[in-house]
Amino acid sequence: MTADAGRPVDDNVVWHTHPVTRQDREGLHKHQGTVLWFTGLSGSGKSTLAGALEQVLHQRGVSTYLLDGDNFRHGLCRDLGFSDDDRRENIRRVGEVARLMVDAGLIVLTAFISPHRAERQLVRDMLPAGRFIEVFVDTPLAVCEARDPKGLYQKARSGELRNFTGIDTVYEAPQRPDLHLDGEQLVTNLTGRLLDLLDERVIINF
């Protein structure tokens, strides 16, 4: 990881370069540190797909880690809500954590709504070229709302929950995702599409 990957820092803070590099760690893992960034509406299937893919990769001996929106908001981002500013800060922090994990040589799967194009681009720009793979889980709002596994759409429609993505706040769909998935297809088919993409990009070198 290089100093220019970070934000401007105090002149008195100097970047340290260490003898073991990302490339060394990737050689050990036999795959490239990469982020698979799942984005989509609440209920679109991000967590389900990321979990299914992680299970397959893990069984194949790939070192993975899944960062999940709901879980992050119990810890590192527990101070944040759902205003535009808080979502921006949420995604910036997730991006920084993902960047460290990529530097560690892991295949990172993230499941965050990440509704704004600008923040998704910010995370892409934090990472080495080609190491951010944007996966759009494209499930119509009506389908997500019918699924409603946590009853949140119902609360949003009744006005009990404000700033709910797709109801009273924006979701900016990716214009050129690396992979565009129809979130109504079978999970096994979608997992297959993801594995094909990892093959095409030669992310894993077993």
Ligand SMILES: Nc1ncnc2c1ncn2[C@@H]1O[C@H](COP(=O)(O)OS(=O)(=O)O)[C@@H](OP(=O)(O)O)[C@H]1O
């Ligand atoms: N107002 C509002 N809007 C959207 N989602 C809400 C809201 N309040 C709570 N939740 C729950 O929080 C999960 C989304 O968190 P994220 O960190 O992924 O959101 S974001 O990327 O910062 O927009 C989201 O999880 P998923 O359903 O898994 O996407 C919801 O369970």
Ligand SMILES: Nc1ncnc2c1ncn2[C@@H]1O[C@H](COP(=O)(O)OP(=O)(O)O)[C@@H](O)[C@H]1O
């Ligand atoms: N491809 C799919 N087909 C049918 N149901 C799905 C599919 N993917 C996810 N689901 C279901 O939809 C609901 C929301 O999925 P989840 O992965 O929690 O979405 P998200 O993480 O985007 O909020 C869950 O009940 C899950 O079982």
